[in-house]
Amino acid sequence: MGFSRARRIRFSDCDPAGIVFYPQYFVLFNDLLDEWFDNIWTRGFVDYVVRCRFGVPTVRLEADFKSVSRMGDDVILTLNVARIGERSFELALDCKDTVDEQVRMTARQTLVTTSLDTHKSIRIPPQLREALAQLAPA
Amino acid sequence: MGFSRARRIRFSDCDPAGIVFYPQYFVLFNDLLDEWFDNIWTRGFVDYVVRCRFGVPTVRLEADFKSVSRMGDDVILTLNVARIGERSFELALDCKDTVDEQVRMTARQTLVTTSLDTHKSIRIPPQLREALAQLAPA
Amino acid sequence: MGFSRARRIRFSDCDPAGIVFYPQYFVLFNDLLDEWFDNIWTRGFVDYVVRCRFGVPTVRLEADFKSVSRMGDDVILTLNVARIGERSFELALDCKDTVDEQVRMTARQTLVTTSLDTHKSIRIPPQLREALAQLAPA
Amino acid sequence: MGFSRARRIRFSDCDPAGIVFYPQYFVLFNDLLDEWFDNIWTRGFVDYVVRCRFGVPTVRLEADFKSVSRMGDDVILTLNVARIGERSFELALDCKDTVDEQVRMTARQTLVTTSLDTHKSIRIPPQLREALAQLAPA
Numbered sequence: 001m002g003f004s005r006a007r008r009i010r011f012s013d014c015d016p017a018g019i020v021f022y023p024q025y026f027v028l029f030n031d032l033l034d035e036w037f038d039n040i041w042t043r044g045f046v047d048y049v050v051r052c053r054f055g056v057p058t059v060r061l062e063a064d065f066k067s068v069s070r071m072g073d074d075v076i077l078t079l080n081v082a083r084i085g086e087r088s089f090e091l092a093l094d095c096k097d098t099v100d101e102q103v104r105m106t107a108r109q110t111l112v113t114t115s116l117d118t119h120k121s122i123r124i125p126p127q128l129r130e131a132l133a134q135l136a137p138a
Numbered sequence: 139m140g141f142s143r144a145r146r147i148r149f150s151d152c153d154p155a156g157i158v159f160y161p162q163y164f165v166l167f168n169d170l171l172d173e174w175f176d177n178i179w180t181r182g183f184v185d186y187v188v189r190c191r192f193g194v195p196t197v198r199l200e201a202d203f204k205s206v207s208r209m210g211d212d213v214i215l216t217l218n219v220a221r222i223g224e225r226s227f228e229l230a231l232d233c234k235d236t237v238d239e240q241v242r243m244t245a246r247q248t249l250v251t252t253s254l255d256t257h258k259s260i261r262i263p264p265q266l267r268e269a270l271a272q273l274a275p276a
Numbered sequence: 277m278g279f280s281r282a283r284r285i286r287f288s289d290c291d292p293a294g295i296v297f298y299p300q301y302f303v304l305f306n307d308l309l310d311e312w313f314d315n316i317w318t319r320g321f322v323d324y325v326v327r328c329r330f331g332v333p334t335v336r337l338e339a340d341f342k343s344v345s346r347m348g349d350d351v352i353l354t355l356n357v358a359r360i361g362e363r364s365f366e367l368a369l370d371c372k373d374t375v376d377e378q379v380r381m382t383a384r385q386t387l388v389t390t391s392l393d394t395h396k397s398i399r400i401p402p403q404l405r406e407a408l409a410q411l412a413p414a
Numbered sequence: 415m416g417f418s419r420a421r422r423i424r425f426s427d428c429d430p431a432g433i434v435f436y437p438q439y440f441v442l443f444n445d446l447l448d449e450w451f452d453n454i455w456t457r458g459f460v461d462y463v464v465r466c467r468f469g470v471p472t473v474r475l476e477a478d479f480k481s482v483s484r485m486g487d488d489v490i491l492t493l494n495v496a497r498i499g500e501r502s503f504e505l506a507l508d509c510k511d512t513v514d515e516q517v518r519m520t521a522r523q524t525l526v527t528t529s530l531d532t533h534k535s536i537r538i539p540p541q542l543r544e545a546l547a548q549l550a551p552a
Contacts, residue, residue: 010445014292022196026161031424046486058160063199068257072460119206148307154428169286184348210322298472302437334436337477395482
């Protein structure tokens with residue numbers, strides 16, 4: 001279930017401790033959401049942001065880091081939808097080892113749909129709402 | 139109260155929506171913790187990491203983003219200590235506008251003290267424990 | 277001579293080899309240019325970018341990395357102006373150790389002044405030209 | 415010719431001007447080199463760095479940015495070898511639009527093989543030398 005992408009942990013993802021620099025997980029998840037948008041929004045996330053001038057800023061984030069990811073590790077990043085509101089939605093995200101499926105970290109992220117002109121919330125656009133519903137629990 | 143540093147939001151901190159790319163807040167807080175370590179640990183954070191081979195990975199993170207920070211904004215980043223355990227501690231972090239003290243975002247971050255050789259937890263080193271106690275609630 | 281800022285190399289600047297991840301030097305120099313703009317452009321770099329819709333993309337870059345910078349090192353970043361054209365200018369940048377003035381890296385960077393609406397070049401705005409002239413060789 | 419990978423430009427690659435933040439190109443090329451190492455070095459780049467304690471720092475870089483890359487653009491990143499020395503080698507890198515093959519930017523990068531324990535140069539390891547030769551001009 002969910003939208004998943006495999007990714008190898010790169011040298012550039014890691015810190016002097018030799019493990020993923022933790023803010024980098026959120027960059028990886030942002031890229032995952034970006035790629036998901038490309039799949040569900042006509043003409044992709046660039047259309048959502050640049051032409052429609054819609055944003056999707058994060059308003060709440062919770063993350064648990066259960067085990068370290070090292071350079072060269074193969075992981076799977078997965079996005080699911082935990083909740084859909086009027087003007088916001090909550091993602092359930094996780095990063096697992098590809099081989100043994102050990103959970104590296106999980107996150108819950110609440111995002112708001114906004115106008116980039118006003119930075120105020122807007123109702124979730126219908127095309128986005130439908131796509132979110134496909135990834136939401138029954 | 140707390141360890142604070144002023145910072146201007148830079149072009150390089152921001153995303154195509156013109157606001158701070160949210161993972162970048164965690165880079166800013168990591169730099170704040172790094173600078174705090176330089177103040178409380180003999181010979182600085184580099185000594186903690188490189189010579190002592192100690193780490194301080196994040197195991198839990200909660201963040202609330204209350205208002206957007208834009209390029210050019212002057213903010214104050216503050217670190218306080220919410221809880222001190224045997225092998226972990228919890229930071230209370232916030233980012234406020236320098237002028238009107240409006241809260242941009244707040245975070246709670248739990249970090250574990252580890253050995254970088256084993257990536258296993260270790261007891262909080264005494265010098266660090268004392269410094270954490272200075273920032274903890276009475 | 278030049279516009280200089282001191283900076284300590286942070287954990288977040290470094291890679292698993294324990295030294296500055298080289299693309300990060302260009303982020304540091306971008307922040308330096310950003311800060312210089314704040315000093316020479318009325319209402320700062322944010323005004324240049326957001327209100328005026330001017331850009332300053334890089335068209336050519338040359339860099340020599342002479343010695344490694346490690347976490348905890350204190351460095352001085354300096355910006356000078358090597359050449360001023362009609363629609364472009366060239367910066368001479370360097371990063372030196374604060375203590376012994378050893379050169380860590382130097383760079384030459386050519387930037388073009390553009391309109392962010394068209395991404396086409398524009399003549400260097402007069403206020404910027406005057407400020408560049410102050411940092412240019414006689 | 416060369417080692418190539420397709421990549422879509424992501425939101426996280428771009429700056430408030432809506433185009434690739436130029437230091438990010440060097441992160442993309444670093445990831446490309448990392449992936450190439452995974453193909454030519456037994457047990458991958460992680461083995462080269464972590465087990466062998468070898469490094470491959472950049473000592474010289476030249477880059478020309480010919481046209482802007484925007485969020486959502488599909489590009490191809492290519493790595494070729496321009497020169498092989500005793501303890502260093504030079505890469506020829508480019509980023510082209512996938513559709514029209516327009517060149518976005520090109521770079522020449524000289525890297526030195528080092529010991530991560532001493533940060534001194536070492537002779538290019540034979541397995542790496544052989545692989546470089548495969549990508550070098552006849």
